[in-house]
Amino acid sequence: MNADTLLSYQWGQMAPEFIILGVAALLSLLDLFLPKSYNRRSLAWIALVGILIAVLSLIGLFDSKTASILHDTFRLDSFGKAFKLILLIGAACVIVLAESYDPREGFKKYRGEFYYLFLTGLLGAMVMTSSGDLITLFVGLELLSVSSYILAGMRKKHAGSNEAAIKYVINGGISTAITLFGMSYLYGLTGTTNLMEMKDVMTAQAASGQYMYLYGLAFFMVLVGLSFKLASAPFHMWAPDVYQGSPTPVTAFLSVVSKTAGFVILLRILLTLFLTMPGDESQTFSFLETHSIYISCLAGISIIAGNVIALRQRNIKRMFAYSSIAHAGYILVAISALGYFTFDAVWFYLMAYLLMNLGAFAVIQLITDASNSEDIADFAGLYRRSPLLAAGFAVFILSLAGIPGTAGFIGKLNIFMNALMTDPGHFVLASIMIGGTVISYFYYFGIMTQMFFRPAATTEKIKVPAGIGTVVVIALAGTILFGVAPNTALDFLHHNFGSFNDFLK
Structure with missing residues (x-):
């Protein structure tokens, strides 16, 4: 060059x-x-x-x-x-x-x-x-x-x-x-690493049907490898x-x-390579539509396992880890459904999750650093020690739980509607989402019980550093704004990025 x-x-x-x-x-x-x-x-x-x-x-x-x-x-x-x-x-x-x-x-x-x-x-x-x-x-x-x-x-x-x-x-x-094992199959079968060139080769090869099993193996290995991430x-x-x-x-x-x-x-990988590739010899459905059951299984297991195991956690960061697993399942529901608003639903949910999760971790960092402990009991009486901080943390928890009026609720609603608007509708996944959300109320509201209804071990007021206070305020404003006026974010998305029509061009 x-x-x-x-x-x-x-x-x-x-x-x-x-x-x-x-x-x-x-x-x-x-x-x-x-x-x-x-x-x-x-x-x-x-x-x-x-x-x-x-x-x-x-x-x-x-x-x-x-x-x-x-x-x-x-x-x-x-x-x-x-x-x-x-x-x-x-x-x-x-x-x-x-x-x-x-x-x-x-x-x-x-x-x-x-x-x-x-x-x-x-x-x-x-x-x-x-x-x-x-x-x-x-x-x-x-x-x-x-x-x-x-x-x-x-x-x-x-x-x-x-x-x-x-x-x-x-x-x-x-x-x-x-x-890498899955990617090596994709490269070996197509002779290129460029995604657009690979897409064209895969579409042409899949029409004959003789490569279908190898592409299925590549799809499965890439999906499993990225599921770890x-x-x-x-x-x-x-x-x-x-x-x-x-x-x-x-x-x-x-x-x-x-x-x-x-x-x-x-x-990038799944939609670019497998969305337009035929899934069977009749070419009625795409490869991704035919094999979306694997993504659906990951979504359902993640929602159930994340929410159920979180019920038994006493360490606040460990609880949020299992909560994060459940939220990954919610987003996988949108990808599995492949509805008209999949990109919109995923983008909005990730933005909402960013706000409510970072706001929550700002409060968690402040409390755990002060107490040198990560037990949920350390949040007992937080309302008496810092009413504003407790109120902000409560909003983040309500948003994570999917309570109306918060960005988290709108994010889950978008994914839920996206799952039902497909033909046929993903009714099982939608039911699992509802069940998982209900289960999450128990451990999310358990934190609020500690903050508002348990006596504090100390009456010492909490001093909020400027940095943490700034993150909490920004996250709180975004969580409430996108919950009350979600079109603010969606209009911004559509005005600046359209409908992602250039994704496969």
Whole structure:
């Protein structure tokens, strides 16, 4: 590739990625050369400014037409723009939480490393959203995964953090191997790694029927491998321990940014390759429609297992890990249904989940740092110690539970309606969603019982740091706004990203 070819590319399409890469490189150099006595907490603001500049550059690309560079390995389409926005907003909130994070041991010394490793993981997630090739998809996935492994074990002298890191690495390695095995079949059968070229070859080959079983194996292996990344049952075994042992900002990062990236790569691969591919010799249904039963099973098992096992948890972060498994099941319902509003439903739910989950983790971080414990009993009497904080936490819990008037309710309603509007309707999945939501009331409302109806162990008032207060206010405003006026988000989505018509072009 000569210089003229390099200069001919529209590098401005990658402006958000270049900004994040530059800030991550800057922070790594600052952390390396600054004296050890320097308080690296202030580096968080450099990371935050970089993320905000990346958001502004992304907004500037909203009106640009769909473009691809580097031989279609990087695609800037409406899908990439919409989900990058979620990733960047979530990352900005996590950085603010990390600035306020102050455990009693094992983090201060490595605070500088946290910021640039976090941005590196964010960069990997952003690359995945715009990848048009299996190679760039995998590079982005591993960039995110390796950074996450290190972040999970950031508290190097904390036994729980060490356990979280080793379990995450082992399970992550297994999932990577399974995913690569499936991708190798796809490459071997099509002779290309480009998703659009691969789609055309697969559609032509599937018409003869002789490759159907091999494509079925590839589909199954990719789905299983990525299910580890999503922490969907029965491939969720790593999530509770990793969520519990990781530093709280890392747990928030895994539950929002990493999970969003997992659904991005799942949608990119499955919908691009298998949506238009015939599923049988009659070519009546697509391959994805014929085999959506596997996604439906993952969705149903995740909803049931996540909500039922969460009932017995006493550790607040472990409870939210199982809650996260259940919410992954809800989103898988939308993907399995493949209705008219699948993209809208998934995007809105991930945005709502970002707001309510980050708001909840902001409160969890504040309480667990102060008490040096993660037991649910530590939230007893929170209403008396900090009425506003308890009220905000209650709104986040109500939204996670899917109570009307919150963004969480609208998100579940969109997925529920999307499942019923297909022909035939996914009535079993819709019933499981309702049953799982009812079960979740027991453990969600158990936290509220502690906050409002249990006596506090101490009457000491809680001082809310500015960073945590900011995240709580932003998350609270978004949760209520999108619950009361959901068209605010949906109109923004349709106005700027249309109906994702350029996804397969």
